[in-house]
Amino acid sequence: MGALLPALLILGAGEALLTALGLGSQPHRLDRGFDDRAAYLVPDPEVVGGWRTQMFDGAAPERTVAPRDGRRRVVLFGGSNTESFPHALLEATLNERATPGSRGWEVLNLGRNGYGSERVAILFEQAMALEPDVVVIYSGHNEFVEAGFRAELAEGLAPALRSAIEVASRLRTFNALCAALRPEGGARELRPKPEAWNWEYKRFEDLPYDATLERFERYRENLERMVRSASKRGIDVVLCTVISNALAPPFATTADAHLPDADRVDLERHLDDALERVPERFRILYSNAASDRLHVNDWQVPARLAGDARVPTLRRWPAPVRAGRALLPAPERWSPRAWRVLAAQEAFFARELAAAERSAPAGVQTACKAALALQSDHPLANFRFGLTAWLLGDDAGAVEYLDRAARYDRAPRKGNGVSNAIVRAVAPNAQGVVRLFDVAALYAQRAPDGVIGYELMKDECHLHERAYEVLMYDFADFLASALPANGDGE
Amino acid sequence: MSSLGRFLRERPLVWIAPIVVLYGALFWLALQAVKTPSSPFTYRVDF
Secondary structure, eight states: OTTTHHHHHHHHHHHHHHHHHTOSOSOOOSOTTOOTTSOSEEEOTTSTTOEEEOOSTTSSOOOEEOOOOSSEEEEEEESHHHHHSOHHHHHHHHHHHSOTTSOOEEEEEOOOTTOOHHHHHHHHHHHGGGOOSEEEEEOOSOHHHHHHHHHHHHTTSOHHHHHHHHHHTTSHHHHHHHHHHSOOGGGTSOOOOOOOOBOOOGGGTTOOHHHHHHHHHHHHHHHHHHHHHHHHTTOEEEEEOOOOOTTSOOSOOOOOTTSOHHHHHHHHHHHHHHHHHSOGGGHHHHOOOGGGSOOGGGGOOOOOOOTTOOOOOOOBOOTTTOBGGGGSOOGGGOOHHHHHHHHHHHHHHTTOOOGGGTTHHHHHHHHHHHHHHHOTTOHHHHHHHHHHHHHTTOHHHHHHHHHHHHHHOSSOSSOOHHHHHHHHHHHHHSSSSEEEEOHHHHHHHHSGGGOOOTTTBSSSSOBOHHHHHHHHHHHHHHHHHHSOGGGTTO | OHHHHHHHHHOHHHHHHHHHHHHHHHHHHHHHHHSOOOSOOOOBOOO
8 A cells, every 4th residue: 555655645736736727627528529629620722811611521512611702691599300300592582682772681500410409509619710700509409319329439449448448537637647648639630520321329218217307408508608609799689389199109118127027017008009099001100119210211112113002191281381292202212111191191190990990099099108107207108198099089188298298208319398498497597699490389289180290201200301391491581680670781 | 664665675576567557447448439330320210
């Protein structure tokens, strides 16, 4: 022990010195790829005063940003939805509606698929160099997509090594060493790690709900951080709630760990029982199997003959969404799974029950109730109960339980009542000019019966291409009215 | 105090070695921690 004493004394003295100097307090994080020194934006070498992104790693063309001109510059931030926004349409619409002689609008799109609020916040800070007048944040679907990627990055190390680093990161000495050893390179060569599609959510299956809510607190903090950053620069902020598909089943739905084993077995049995009682043609809507979920790729299969299959009828939405098939790609591009889901949805919304099926919903609901009696916040039990409430004619119950299903999902891949409530709370309490664009409420109000389904959405969170166009008109309406041209000429 | 002084003077390897090992380990760990991961982190689709 005596031999270790000098080493420990030196370590202790070093820790005290670093504390006095304020160094090494930031624990080194193993989620590499979330380094705020990685350059998401770099000056464009070919255009003086221009910028370009380095976020897509060849998966899509990098965005280029022309030098600032006199127009009001709007920058859009978010994940894959934002990336898909037809921002040129938004810009053109805003300019068409601008009063003659006003400055006009320029819209830049910095959305990147997979980005949740952590990386949006890093990019956001760097994008202040673009001197935006208005920033629009449409983020909330990807908190667990991003958390999964983050965990994957950390898993690049052997478990023992990772544990050792996590222990060592409690020492300021270690953190200061990491800071000193991190590749510098003016940060411009340091690029954010590319992330491609990641459908892997099993890692969250046993996540306790407290941990889910904890993750949403990080989302809140990231939004607040961005709002503060913009507000102190006098930039107008538009915070958006996000649109989600109520018919997309929850993702992480395992029973809570505190439930006794016997109850867990019973709960699973009730859920299986519920599913078995669902009439066959509705079953794909009730299933949470990965193979039954619709994906963005289900709407862009190579064109093939649709044959003589009858195209399912879709609900009509009120203007301006219009509807039916107006928003969907041609049926020739739908995958067989998309056909099955749309056929099921058609019968579901029509509450089309054959004589032999009429007694089924009551049985499904009984099984779901038994599951909910064991765990009232079980996402899948709430989801199946909500769908069945609809079939039984209880519209309000359907909306309520589908909302609960989404909100209790332990690792949602779509924005939900929790994330949207955070946006609604952050916007009015923020300092500066922060406006709330409650897109989720707008579309819930427009949705027939308040239930957003596959006539608007490709999967759990992505809109059909033509629905993005409608959304751009909504954004134009909002921006033009919330940020009128009286600031022009400033 | 004098016994500690004598120990430091007479058996330098015994107390210097732990310092070298401790700081060497921290340095090596820090190097591993800051190293850019080499795995490609590509699509993982399980449906």
